[in-house]
Amino acid sequence: MNTTSKSKADTIAKLREKILLMQGFKPAGAMHKRITGLMPVEQAFPNQVFPLGAVHEMISEGPEGAAACGGFLGGLLGTLMADAGICLWISNSRSLFPPALELFGASPHRIIFADLQREKDVLWATEEALKCEGLAAVVTELNNITFAQSRRLQLVVEKSHVTAFIWRKDPVYLSNTTAVARWKIAPAPSISEPGLPGVGFPHWQVELLKVRNGIPGSWEVTWSEGRFHTHDETVRKLVSVRNDVQKTG
Amino acid sequence: MQKRYLSLWFPYLMPDWYCMRRPDLRGTAFAFANLIRGRKIVTMISAAAADRGIAAKMTVADARALVPDLGVFDEQPGREARLLKALGRWCIRYSPLVATDPADGLFLDISGCSHLWGGEAAYLNDLLKRLRAPGYTVYGAIADTPGAAWAVARFGTPDHNIVKNGAQAKVLVELPAAALRLEKPLLERLSKLGLAKIGSFINMPRSVLRRRFGEGLLERLAQALGQQQEYLDPVVIPEPFQERLPCLEPIRTAAGIEIAIKRLLESLCTQLAAEGAGLRKGLLTMFRVDGKSIRTTIGTNQPVQHQGHLFKLFELKIPAIAPGMGIELFILEATRTEKMPIHLETLWKGGTAAEDAEITLLLDRIACRVGPGRIHRYVPDEHFWPERSLRLAASLTEKPELSWPLHRPRPTQLLTVPEKIEVTAPIPDYPPMLFRYQGKTHEICKADGPERIEREWWLDHGEHRDYYQVEDREGRRYWLFRSGHYKGDSRNQWFIHGFFA
Incomplete structure (x- = not known):
């Protein structure tokens, strides 16, 4: 009885793996880049790896949220562009300040900005760019995208395996998309080192609102010493300590 | 290759053109006159006026005495030359090298062009027919030299307007001396001596001719006979990398245009490859049946001689082409070329840098669709102010000379x-306690700064900025600055300049 149930579980696991493979999620291998410090977040994805060669949807609110999202994206791009990769940044309303990305490990001179005028052109350029296998990543600033449009991008990405980020600033509505994950990045109060004045390291509330075949969740992520730090219990404690200090002070 | 030239003669160029603008004048006697030394002198006359005895250089008063109903119009200086040039440009569809022959004619270098029309006779007939259709009186002739063609066009018979290869001497013998494009005093001297026809002096010793008539006659004679090269000043200087595709039937469909572009690119790219050059800017000119021409340009970020890529760039432009009644001639020019870097040639076949090439192709496509100046790449620049601390990179491969400020x-x-x-x-040189931005109050709980950024006095004058990085209670981070020093009671202006991650 016990052995049969075990073999059943085995077959189910194997079938699951097969389905994931068919859906384009490959198990972790040499191809995959681990994003340092984002381990807990990566756990949310199928196979426990950050899905490359897929469309990610990033959501931010307001200019402050956009700043946070820009930083987080910069960190991701830093890993993706690590070996002299080139990134294309397509937008029709760019307010990103390129030099800031250097702090997040993405060399600004290796990012090519296409500042287009019409949203139609942005979509067209994104699709064309995603066909180009030489690009490390493509970031598109697009407020709204329909399901059909996202499916087009998904089909291109499945062939070329380029990682795409659709950055939606203040989206009017959150329609369904084919994106592998929907992230929401919001600024969070920075954590200062005890006894030191001033603003701390960039600190964000990173939410995975939707993950295909994964588990959505929410994490606090800091950028310091050139890498991400996802906050575990010790930092949580620090946060609570800080909150207490604020309450008493 | 045997050179062949075509000379066109418009005996009534301006009057014909005027008739086209004012059809009521067609067939009437009228003239253009100009004020020369206080007298109105007839300069150009219509065919009907010539029939009735009016000649150029008559005074208007005399002409009016001959023909009382003569219409006289003022001559517009320069109009004739402009008209001739426009006609020359129109003739580009027949030959890439067209030169104006001042006052009343055109020269076409038709070497290797006429077979497309099925022989020289058909070529000339087609050209003359199309020029005569709107109302120009025009004569033309084809010969081995521009001089001989000129002579036959003006003094030959219209039935024998094609001089066979090497037969110009035989034809010239029969023509009057004026057919050699000589100056008036020389012509008068020749006629005084009874040398009315070219044949009467063509066989005289050169030394005799030089002594009697000077070098000018010998030169014209040599040019007409083909012993001396004559230089033509082309209306449109042909590009070194140029391909032409005349079409038998006017092309009106997108598919047809695609095929035409593909064929042009095929030959252009072989030409480019033979020269080791790559295209940076291309110009496609399409001549429509109705006389209009459409131009389309493409540009690339790096020299390209790959046909497929160039076609993709043109493909984006095809929807914007309006063929109208049809396109009869395509001309593709490489208006700007650059030497092909040697390593690039192998890239198309795949290799380590193939991905880079793919990216340049992608950027070319984007630039081609959305227009120039939309693709940016930045490198750091040596300036204090954040807005100025970066500049546009000159090329895709430019390496930053400085490091990005960390x-x-x-x-x-x-x-x-x-x-x-x-x-x-609250206190001078302290970050603010709270600030209002877009109607919202932000209470500041953490702050860094100030970082003083001076204005660059060699660029402009004004106050420096004291920047503070602040964080409000919700964890949102801002970049604020105060313009100038703290001024005590007078209030300083504060600004918000950015948002931190």
Whole structure:
């Protein structure tokens, strides 16, 4: 009885793996880049790896949220562009300040900005760019995208395996998309080192609102010493300590 | 290759043109006159006026005495030359090298062009027919030299307007001396001596001719006979990399245009490859049946001689082409070429840098669709102010000379123009306690700064900026600055300039 149930579980696991493979999620291998410090977040994805060669949807609110999202994206791009990769940044309303990305490990001179005028052109350029296998990543600033449009991008990405980020600033509505994950990045109060004045390291509330075949969740992520730090219990404690200090002070 | 030239003669160029603009004048006697030394002199006359005895250089009064109903119009200086040039440009569809022959004619270098029309006779007939259709009186002739063609066009019979290869001497013998494009005093001297026809002096010793008539006659004679090269000044200087595709039937469909572009590119790319050059700027000119021409340009980021890529760039432009009644001639020119870097040639076949090439192709496509100046790449620049601390890279391969500033915090979102805010700042040189931005009050709980950024006095004058990085209670981080020193009671203006990650 016990052995049969075990073999059943085995077959189910194997079938699951097969389905994931068919859906384009490959198990972790040499191809995959681990994003340092984002381990807990990566756990949310199928196979426990950050899905490359897929469309990610990033959501931010307001200019402050956009700043946070820009930083987080910069960190991701830093890993993706690590070996002299080139990134294309397509937008029709760019307010990103390129030099800031250097702090997040993405060399600004290796990012090519296409500042287009019409949203139609942005979509067209994104699709064309995603066909180009030489690009490390493509970031598109697009407020709204329909399901059909996202499916087009998904089909291109499945062939070329380029990682795409659709950055939606203040989206009017959150329609369904084919994106592998929907992230929401919001600024969070920075954590200062005890006894030191001033603003701390960039600190964000990173939410995975939707993950295909994964588990959505929410994490606090800091950028310091050139890498991400996802906050575990010790930092949580620090946060609570800080909150207490604020309450008493 | 045997050179062949075509000379066109418009005996009534301006009057014909005027008739086209004013059809009521067609067939009437009229003339153009100009004021020369206080007298009105007839300069150009219509065919009907010539029939009735009017000649150029008559005074208007004399002409009016001959023909009382003569219409006289003022001559517009320069109009004739412009008209001739426009006709020359129109003739480009027949030959790439067209030169104006001042006053009343055109020269076409038709070497290797006429077979497309099925022989020289058909070529000339087609050209003359199309020029005569709107109403020009025009004669033409084809010969081995421009001089002989000129002579036959003006003095030959219209039935024998094609001089066979090497037969110009035989034809010239029969023509009057004026057919050699000689100056008037020389012609008068020749006729005084009874040398009315070219044949009467063509066989005289050169030394005799030189002594009697000077070098000018010998030169014209040599040019007409083909012993001396004559230089033509082309209306449109042909590009070194140019391909032409005349079409038998006017092309009106997108598919047809695609095929035409493909064929042009095929030959252009072989030409480019033979020269080791790559295309940077291409110009496709399409001549429509109705006389209009459409131009389309493409540009690339790097020299390209790959046919498929160039076609993709043109493909984006095809929907914007309006063929109208049809396109009869395509001309593709490489208006700007550059030497092909040697390593690039192998890239198309795949290799380590193939991905880079793919990216340049992608950028070419984007630039081609959305227009120039939309693709940016930045490198750091040596300036204090954050707005100026970066500049556009000159090329895709430019390496930054400086490193990006890491020691100073810079916001990820920067406002192009700093916006005014209201702040409450308690102590001089301290960050504000709270600020209002877009109707919202932000209470500041953490702050860094100030970082003083001076204005570059060699660029402009004004106050420096004291920047503070602040964080409000919700954890949102801003970049604020105060313009100038703290001024005590007079209030300083504060600005918000960016948002930190």
